[in-house]
Amino acid sequence: MANVVTHVEVLGRRIQECRGGSGKPLLYLHSAGGEAIWLPHLTGLAAKYELHAPAHPGFLGSQGIEQIRDIEDYVYHYLAYLDVMGWKSIDVVGLSLGGWIGAELAARYPERVSKLVLVDAVGIWIREKPIADIFAIDSRHPEKLQQLLFHDLEHPMAKLMAMPRGEGMQNLPEEMVINFMNALAATAKVGWNPLLHDPRLESLLHRVTAKTLCLWGAHDRVVPVEYGEKYAKLIPGASLEVIPGCGHMLPFEKTAEFLAAVTRFVG
Amino acid sequence: MKHFLFHLMPYRDLPADFEKKHDSAWVWVPNDLFDPKKAQVYYNEYIDQLAEAETLGFDGVCVNEHHQNAYGLMPSPNIIAAMLAMRTRRIKIAVVGNALPLYNPPTRVAEEIAMLDCISGGRIISGQVIGGGPEYFSFSINPAEARTRFAEAHELIMRAWTEPGPFEHYGEHFKLRYVNCWPKPLQKPHPPIWIPGAGSLETMEFVAKRRYAYMGIPYFHIDFFKRNYATFRECCQKEGYQAHPEQMGLLIPIYVAETDAKAREEFEPHFWYFLRKLIPGLTLSPPGYTSTRSALRIIKALGDGKSFINGCETWQDVEKGTFAIVGSPETVAEKIIEHASEIGCGNLLGLFQLGNMPADKARENARRYAEAVMPVVNRALPNSKVPMPAAIPFPEAH
Numbered sequence: 001m002a003n004v005v006t007h008v009e010v011l012g013r014r015i016q017e018c019r020g021g022s023g024k025p026l027l028y029l030h031s032a033g034g035e036a037i038w039l040p041h042l043t044g045l046a047a048k049y050e051l052h053a054p055a056h057p058g059f060l061g062s063q064g065i066e067q068i069r070d071i072e073d074y075v076y077h078y079l080a081y082l083d084v085m086g087w088k089s090i091d092v093v094g095l096s097l098g099g100w101i102g103a104e105l106a107a108r109y110p111e112r113v114s115k116l117v118l119v120d121a122v123g124i125w126i127r128e129k130p131i132a133d134i135f136a137i138d139s140r141h142p143e144k145l146q147q148l149l150f151h152d153l154e155h156p157m158a159k160l161m162a163m164p165r166g167e168g169m170q171n172l173p174e175e176m177v178i179n180f181m182n183a184l185a186a187t188a189k190v191g192w193n194p195l196l197h198d199p200r201l202e203s204l205l206h207r208v209t210a211k212t213l214c215l216w217g218a219h220d221r222v223v224p225v226e227y228g229e230k231y232a233k234l235i236p237g238a239s240l241e242v243i244p245g246c247g248h249m250l251p252f253e254k255t256a257e258f259l260a261a262v263t264r265f266v267g
Numbered sequence: 268m269k270h271f272l273f274h275l276m277p278y279r280d281l282p283a284d285f286e287k288k289h290d291s292a293w294v295w296v297p298n299d300l301f302d303p304k305k306a307q308v309y310y311n312e313y314i315d316q317l318a319e320a321e322t323l324g325f326d327g328v329c330v331n332e333h334h335q336n337a338y339g340l341m342p343s344p345n346i347i348a349a350m351l352a353m354r355t356r357r358i359k360i361a362v363v364g365n366a367l368p369l370y371n372p373p374t375r376v377a378e379e380i381a382m383l384d385c386i387s388g389g390r391i392i393s394g395q396v397i398g399g400g401p402e403y404f405s406f407s408i409n410p411a412e413a414r415t416r417f418a419e420a421h422e423l424i425m426r427a428w429t430e431p432g433p434f435e436h437y438g439e440h441f442k443l444r445y446v447n448c449w450p451k452p453l454q455k456p457h458p459p460i461w462i463p464g465a466g467s468l469e470t471m472e473f474v475a476k477r478r479y480a481y482m483g484i485p486y487f488h489i490d491f492f493k494r495n496y497a498t499f500r501e502c503c504q505k506e507g508y509q510a511h512p513e514q515m516g517l518l519i520p521i522y523v524a525e526t527d528a529k530a531r532e533e534f535e536p537h538f539w540y541f542l543r544k545l546i547p548g549l550t551l552s553p554p555g556y557t558s559t560r561s562a563l564r565i566i567k568a569l570g571d572g573k574s575f576i577n578g579c580e581t582w583q584d585v586e587k588g589t590f591a592i593v594g595s596p597e598t599v600a601e602k603i604i605e606h607a608s609e610i611g612c613g614n615l616l617g618l619f620q621l622g623n624m625p626a627d628k629a630r631e632n633a634r635r636y637a638e639a640v641m642p643v644v645n646r647a648l649p650n651s652k653v654p655m656p657a658a659i660p661f662p663e664a665h
Binding site: 135136138140174177178181182184185186187188189192193 | 290291294295403404407408409410411412551553554555559562563566
């Protein structure tokens with residue numbers, strides 16, 4: 001299948017998704033950045049699998065944010081999505097916010113997730129190592145977001161991410177600005193308070209039956225590697241793999257290592 | 268023209284190097300900088316300044332609500348309004364406003380405003396606001412819900428004042444089995460409603476539809492206000508009526524001295540304290556707080572970076588954008604008449620104390636304004652003889 005951007009209807013919501021490749025179906029759940037677009041790490045996955053990367057309601061061209069009150073509503077959205085796709089069970093790779101949704105889905109409906117890769121996932125909380133407040137980044141200092149998200153600030157993706165905000169936004173294409181604002185607003189809707197986690201999730205993770213890999217950037221400054229350790233401890237049989245010289249946006253910053261780890265694990 | 272004395276109650280003694288060490292006077296500003304001994308003096312001076320507005324001949328006073336910041340020490344404007352209700356007999360007391368999404372349940376606002384209205388003999392104006400962006404950090408309220416929480420809370424308060432209780436309210440955000448407002452406001456059907464706005468079209472359409480008053484949020488370039496009020500008047504037109512002057516208000520820092528030169532000399536240091544120390548952080552805009560449509564409109568309107576007060580680098584910038592009206596009584600009156608007549612507003616909300624301006628200066632400023640500016644403005648812009656349009660009740664009220 002060629003790499004396309006297509007649409008699927010879920011609970012009456014028109015959902016946009018990247019779809020491409022052949023082989024085992026693989027579901028990629030994107031981060032707060034809304035990267036359900038054909039970036040190198042997705043074309044890489046589509047080279048090995050039949051990749052599906054839908055945009056969550058509220059992101060890109062996906063409708064239905066009005067009905068999303070919290071992370072649980074995203075879980076029910078994806079449960080319906082799996083039904084629409086006809087998947088009894090599926091392999092899931094989720095980055096950050098997408099990892100949180102994946103973990104919630106696998107904990108609440110263990111039979112629906114076969115293999116789970118949590119990449120720098122939010123969703124739980126460690127009091128001594130709080131998740132960075134991405135919402136509090138001052139629009140006057142877009143470079144601070146870049147510093148949070150990447151280890152190597154010279155990485156081409158890091159430079160691309162240092163997107164001007166606030167007044168500087170007027171020089172960007174309007175569609176990009178709209179997507180960016182909608183992405184942050186949708187993330188805020190489910191993750192404003194408590195910050196990017198669900199206090200109940202920790203006590204549900206023992207239910208996960210999916211074979212789980214926690215894949216973490218060694219220098220993640222948003223969700224430090226201790227979160228990977230905690231997920232790996234709480235999910236039965238889970239393992240942790242730490243990628244050196246890498247920050248939060250692991251699939252962007254270390255694309256080859258990301259693809260190698262996922263294909264090794266998912267098979 | 269109706270003249271209101273507006274007070275922000277700022278913290279006046281931030282260290283000289285504050286802005287070098289901190290990039291915000293809001294939310295995260297360390298509270299070890301707060302000295303309660305100083306606040307004791309400020310509060311008493313500020314309340315005196317507000318109460319004195321009555322003897323000076325103002326039509327009203329304004330207080331407002333902000334949290335966890337050095338810009339305005341009034342987390343509860345209703346407490347200050349309660350004191351003013353006792354210290355004054357004639358003037359209007361405008362609470363502009365209570366940040367409705369921060370109250371749970373919001374019927375608390377209905378109760379407190381009703382109390383104040385009874386105590387003051389029906390002199391309360393109920394301002395109802397969404398609350399500034401920083402408040403959503405300070406209260407951990409979800410900014411993506413700001414608009415829907417406000418709309419639901421507002422309707423609930425209006426119903427609590429006008430519908431027989433008890434009734435049930437099961438809304439999206441608030442679930443209340445018994446709503447039964449005791450006390451109810453003295454003014455019938457309810458106190459006047461003022462809604463502040465920063466230019467979002469949704470807010471203007473809402474205010475125009477319900478026939479409330481629209482108060483432009485300050486610190487924008489005067490041209491930005493003029494465009495916004497033109498849009499508001501169009502919104503009223505679309506609703507089939509002419510906007511009443513008292514449906515609009517201009518909120519602006521004012522300073523009056525004997526001459527233009529003296530006024531600038533006396534005022535300017537306090538303006539820069541305000542701009543450089545207290546304003547940073549005010550414009551925090553959390554995700555979802557403004558609809559994408561409105562946010563784009565505001566970003567475009569603020570295009571050149573000189574349309575908001577924080578773009579001011581020189582006194583020429585301040586004058587050019589009319590970010591404050593400063594000068595001799597003649598100059599101040601002339602500028603007010605020019606801008607207010609163009610905007611078409613019937614309310615002037617003056618900030619007579621700004622930044623670290625000490626009490627004696629602030630009082631003298633308000634006194635000069637009342638004596639030498641107010642009468643001139645009133646001769647040029649007399650109050651409208653037409654009564655304010657009656658607010659539209661919610662359909663459920665009938």
